[in-house]
Amino acid sequence: MQSNIRHTLKTVALLMFGAAIALFLTNCRAVSNQSSDQASSTTVENSTDEVQPTGCVTSINDPAAPVTNIYSNPEEQSSEVLDELPNNTEITVVGSQNGWLQINSPVAGWVFLGSTTVSCGDTAAIQTVVGNVDLLKEKAIGGDRLAADMLIRYAFQADSAGAEVALGAIMEWAQTNPELLISVLDEQPQSVRNGVLSLLKFSLSSEAQSTFEAALTKQSSDSPTAQTWQQDDRPSP
Numbered sequence: 001m002q003s004n005i006r007h008t009l010k011t012v013a014l015l016m017f018g019a020a021i022a023l024f025l026t027n028c029r030a031v032s033n034q035s036s037d038q039a040s041s042t043t044v045e046n047s048t049d050e051v052q053p054t055g056c057v058t059s060i061n062d063p064a065a066p067v068t069n070i071y072s073n074p075e076e077q078s079s080e081v082l083d084e085l086p087n088n089t090e091i092t093v094v095g096s097q098n099g100w101l102q103i104n105s106p107v108a109g110w111v112f113l114g115s116t117t118v119s120c121g122d123t124a125a126i127q128t129v130v131g132n133v134d135l136l137k138e139k140a141i142g143g144d145r146l147a148a149d150m151l152i153r154y155a156f157q158a159d160s161a162g163a164e165v166a167l168g169a170i171m172e173w174a175q176t177n178p179e180l181l182i183s184v185l186d187e188q189p190q191s192v193r194n195g196v197l198s199l200l201k202f203s204l205s206s207e208a209q210s211t212f213e214a215a216l217t218k219q220s221s222d223s224p225t226a227q228t229w230q231q232d233d234r235p236s237p
Contacts, residue, residue: 054139055120055132056150058101060089062115070109074100082109091116096149099189113189118154123161130165137169141177148173148184156192167199174200175208178215185225193228 062068067086071079074097085091091111095102099113120136121128133154139147151173155166174181185193200212219226 054135057090058093058116058118060085060087061117068115070107070111074110083107117157129162133165133169140173171203174212178212182225
């Protein structure tokens with residue numbers, strides 16, 4: 001009986017995750033254009049220049065155009081177009097900000113998140129994906145913000161098999177380094193934050209959820225992640 005309940009909750013969580021992905025892809029551009037008005041506009045950076053050694057790569061992939069513009073700053077309307085890159089070009093991400101990625105290779109600038117994808121391998125060879133996602137997870141647990149950001153991006157762009165692998169990694173990360181997860185979620189678009197938090201609420205054990213909530217109480221009052229979690233806990237009127 002208990003296993004059936006857990007299976008049902010996991011299924012519901014995955015369905016909500018899929019809905020969050022769709023919402024994210026639909027609204028990401030609108031969110032990114034409002035980045036200057038949001039408290040979560042801090043750029044994610046760390047001392048490493050790339051996360052590629054994990055086996056996961058970020059590439060240009062715009063379904064609406066064969067090439068994607070690279071901008072001078074993460075605000076399309078006030079930004080200069082520096083260059084353009086064709087689809088399937090691998091890029092090196094060094095930061096992120098509200099639906100935009102900062103890159104330094106093959107050119108330096110900013111690219112709209114929705115024009116990129118993360119690949120951790122062909123899910124037909126699922127063990128390769130598992131190994132690559134595990135490396136991202138270990139780096140995230142160890143404090144690597146770029147790896148942490150890439151793991152979340154992969155979870156929202158992978159097919160169902162890859163997303164389930166990433167979900168398991170994020171759940172483990174939430175239990176071992178919840179502070180970093182909260183910090184990185186603070187800097188994500190709201191739809192991404194909603195999706196991850198919904199998954200954690202449905203999937204974490206009571207003990208793990210208590211650990212995550214204890215970390216949330218240590219955050220500042222303006223933490224978007226803490227605010228979203230508390231809003232979701234409020235009873236309906």
